[in-house]
Amino acid sequence: VVEKLYQESIEQYSRKKEALAQQTMPIISNIRKEQGNHIENVAVPFTDGKRGLQSLTNLDKYLATNGLELGASLERSITLSLIDDAWKEHLRNMDDLRQSVQSATYEQKDPLVIYKIEAYNAFKQMDDQVNKDIVSFLCHAGIPMEQSNSGKIQEGREEKTDMSRMRENKAEIDAAGDDYAANERDYFDPSTPVKQEPVRVEPKIGRNDPCPCGSGKKFKQCHGKDL
Numbered sequence: 001v002v003e004k005l006y007q008e009s010i011e012q013y014s015r016k017k018e019a020l021a022q023q024t025m026p027i028i029s030n031i032r033k034e035q036g037n038h039i040e041n042v043a044v045p046f047t048d049g050k051r052g053l054q055s056l057t058n059l060d061k062y063l064a065t066n067g068l069e070l071g072a073s074l075e076r077s078i079t080l081s082l083i084d085d086a087w088k089e090h091l092r093n094m095d096d097l098r099q100s101v102q103s104a105t106y107e108q109k110d111p112l113v114i115y116k117i118e119a120y121n122a123f124k125q126m127d128d129q130v131n132k133d134i135v136s137f138l139c140h141a142g143i144p145m146e147q148s149n150s151g152k153i154q155e156g157r158e159e160k161t162d163m164s165r166m167r168e169n170k171a172e173i174d175a176a177g178d179d180y181a182a183n184e185r186d187y188f189d190p191s192t193p194v195k196q197e198p199v200r201v202e203p204k205i206g207r208n209d210p211c212p213c214g215s216g217k218k219f220k221q222c223h224g225k226d227l
Contacts, residue, residue, distance in 0.1 A: 013138070020074075021067025023143060027153045028062060044153050046074060048140035053077060078137050086130045093122055 028042055042062070043054045057073040097118050101111045143153075211222035 017068060017071030020070055020143065024070060024153060025067045028057075028059065028067070031153070032059060032063065042153055044070060044074075045144060046078075046141045047144055048137050048142075051137065053081060053137075053141075074141065075134075075138065078141070079134055082130050082133050082137070086126050086133075090122065090126050094119060097122070 024044060031039060031042060039059055041056050042059055043056055046053045046055055053074075055070070055074045055077040057070050061069040097115065101114045101118070208218055208220065211217050211224065215222050
């Protein structure tokens with residue numbers, strides 16, 4: 001059953017990409033006809049009713065694939081856009097997490113362990129949510145009719161996403177967690193053995209012996225009377 005539903009979903013999505021190609025072909029072909037080969041990319045507006053997006057499509061590839069390149073460019077655009085937004089939010093959450101793990105010291109827990117566990121769980125949640133959002137947008141996205149009919153598909157310029165910033169930020173998070181935990185260990189380090197106090201054995205006092213308090217009374221008549 002699952003395999004059947006998967007195949008039906010793939011086929012439906014393929015039909016959707018073909019429909020988008022047919023919808024945009026007259027407008028994009030006219031752009032090439034009127035403006036010539038100096039136009040490299042076209043910007044096509046998409047929305048799922050909640051989120052708007054301009055998808056940049058290479059004009060030569062679009063025409064060479066009979067418009068199917070539009071679907072591929074949409075997939076790239078929404079993926080990069082959602083990852084970028086989710087990663088920025090993730091960084092803000094990591095800053096909050098660094099502040100919250102301070103309480104771990106007072107609870108005699110290792111801040112580094114707490115930080116890594118919570119950071120990993122937060123990253124997994126972000127990853128799962130991004131995948132769901134990408135699939136949801138691709139399934140529901142379409143070109144607004146008023147924009148398609150009025151020729152809002154126009155030349156677009158490519159802006160490359162600096163993926164190195166994401167890698168650098170991830171490294172900063174890891175380093176910050178290590179540095180923070182190292183500082184916190186100045187207050188509590190679970191790897192350091194707890195100093196054991198020596199067990200002292202006091203000599204046993206007989207009930208008829210003099211009380212060690214110096215009162216001159218027998219122990220059973222003084223501090224030992226309730227024992």
